[in-house]
Amino acid sequence: MSDRTAETRQTRIQQSFDAAEGYDAAAVLQRVAAHRLFEIVTARLAGRIPRRILEIGCGTGFLTEMLRAAWPEAELIATDIAPRMLERARARVGVGVQFCVMDAAQPVLPGTFDLICGNLVFQWLPEPEAVLQTLAEKLSAGGVVALSTVLEGTFEEWRAACTAEGFEAxxxxxxxxxxxxxxxxxxxxxxxxxxxxxxxxxxxLAFVKHLKETGASVPREGAKMLSPADLRRVLTRFDQAGAMVTWHLAYGCFQKPARAGVFVTGTDTGVGKTLTSACLVHAWKAAYWKPLQSGLADEEGDTATVMKLSGCLPEDCLSPAGAYQASLSPLAAAKAEGAEIDPARLSLPLEDPARPMVVEGAGGLMVPATETLMMIDLAEGWGLPVVLVARSGLGTLNHTLLSLNALRARGLAVAGVVLSGPLNPENRKTIEEKGQVRILAELPQQDAVTADTVAALSRLIPSWGAICAAPKRD
Structure with missing residues (x-):
């Protein structure tokens, strides 16, 4: 779609919503979606009170009203492309909300927000993926962006009636x-x-009237409108099928990390997490934290190793929340000493939040951390993007792809994969394509690992700015 065509369509959408005088009475599903989106937002915030909120595509204020009631002290800015919609929202919500005309496709308000949300607006945007990235860049640390949209299959009954009569909906x-x-x-x-x-x-006929009353009657670009006679045939067919439509809705809720940094995990034990962590610390001048350390009876521990290899200062390496002697999982090692891991000590450090912190896990994702938490549970709670370290050779594909699936099932962002060992172009390509992930670096096998080795390998690591940049799309 050309810029001119997109601009023309956005103007038609604005005019359609401005003319939707009966919106409140007709917008039944819009109310349902607003309530559901609000529930998702409050669950994600988990008691946190947003100080500054941006709502895009507020319509007549269904979601705005809920946001205002829940957080009356917050600065709430509600926007919409249609001025008359904003007037109705202002009449519904009253004082305490800033209303302004803004195209959600071009969010231009200054400053950052703790919460950005929009109910059933994304289906009207020409480039929703780009808009979502732009909105996320306006989040404060720990901020949430939450949106709902309409999916394929919506109004399938109306489409079927049109098709049965030889027309395209x-x-x-x-x-x-x-x-x-x-x-x-x-x-x-x-x-x-x-x-x-x-x-x-x-x-x-009531369905067609519903589309007009909710401002959703703007046809698909290039669609041919039905003549009155053809429309009557389709309406008859639609009525015979039960006069109902199915809505397929999607709700997206995403949270910006509370601090800069990554969580480093591996496909299994001994895969190269500590070497990778040392390279990341050196490349990004990052802080380092190994929350749970075991195996101290056999080695000096990862904190000391990373400090020695990366050249970071002692104050840049935080002490573990739990350190144990046996070469077992943290939970098993703690039990062997009669100790208990306190989950309260496993909170993500938030000092100097703009500085990257490399948090190194123990073993793989499914290693027990406490009686009730696995490493993946800790990663989910910390909310940091994940760097997955995997072997480059035989057997890596199954372990790596399963780990990526486990991370995405929990909604964890994956910063990328680091391959450890001899270069293997075929495995790299397969992991990139099947795992839909970027390979951050390939760290070749080393006969000896020294500070000089890490300094050289760290040059293979992308800069922190490159990690944070929006991924390029084909």
Whole structure:
């Protein structure tokens, strides 16, 4: 779609919503989606109170009203492309909210926000993935962006009625969930969930009226409008099928990390996490934290090793929350000493949050950390993007792809994979393509690992700025 065509369509959408006088009475599913999105937002914030909130595409204020009631002390800015929609929202919500006209496709407000949200607005945007990335860049540390959109299959009953009569429905082509799931903002943690809702109507004519009353009657670009006679045929067919439509909705909720940094984990033990961590610390001038350390009876420990190899200062390497002698999982090693790991001590350090911190896990994702928490649970709680260290050779594909699937099932952002060992172009290509992940670096096998070795290898690591930059799309 050309810029001119997109601009023309956005103008038509604005005019359509401005003319939607009966929006409040007709917008049943819009209310349902607003309530669901609000529930998702409050669950993600987990008691945190946002101080500054931006709402895009606020419509007549369904979600705005809930946001205002929940956080009356917050600075709430509600925006919409349609001025008359904003007037209705202002009448609904009253004082205490700033309303302004803004195209959600071009969010231009200054400053950062603790919460950015928009209910059923993304389906109207020409480049939703780019907009989501732009919105995420406006988040403060720990901030949340939450959105809902319409999916492929919505109004399938109306489309079927049109097809049965030999016509093509003019309703928009909505994206599939597979496409939407790739709309992920940078290094934010989170994921998309789906919901299916059935909405009955008294008749097909009531459905068509509903589209007009909710401002959703703008046809798909290039669609041919039905003549009155053809429309009557489709309405009859639609009524005979039950006069109902199915909505397929998607809700995306993503949170920016509370601090700069990554969580380093591996496909298994001894895969090269500590060497990778030392290289990351050296490359980014980062701080380092090994929350749980075991095996001190056999080695000096990863904290001392990283300090020696990376050249970082002692004050840049935080002490472990738990350190144990036996070469076992942290939980088993603690039990062997009659100790208990206190989850309260495993909170992510937030001092100097703009400086990257490399947090190194113990073993792989499914290693027990406490009686109730695995390493992946800690990673999810910390919300840092993950660097997955994997062997480059035989057997790596299964372990690496399973680990990536486990991370994404939890909504964890993956900064990338580091391959450790001899260069293996075929395995690299397979992991990149099947795992849909970037390879951050390939660290060749080393006969001896010294500070000089780490200094040389760290030059293979992308800069922290490159890690944070939005990924390039084909």
């Amino acid at each position: 003019a309703t928009p082509d909505y994206p599939s969930i597979r496409i939407v799931e790739n709309w992920r903002p940078g290094l934010c943690a989170g994921q998309w969930t789906t919901e299916r809702c059935v909405q009955p109507f008294e008749s097909g």
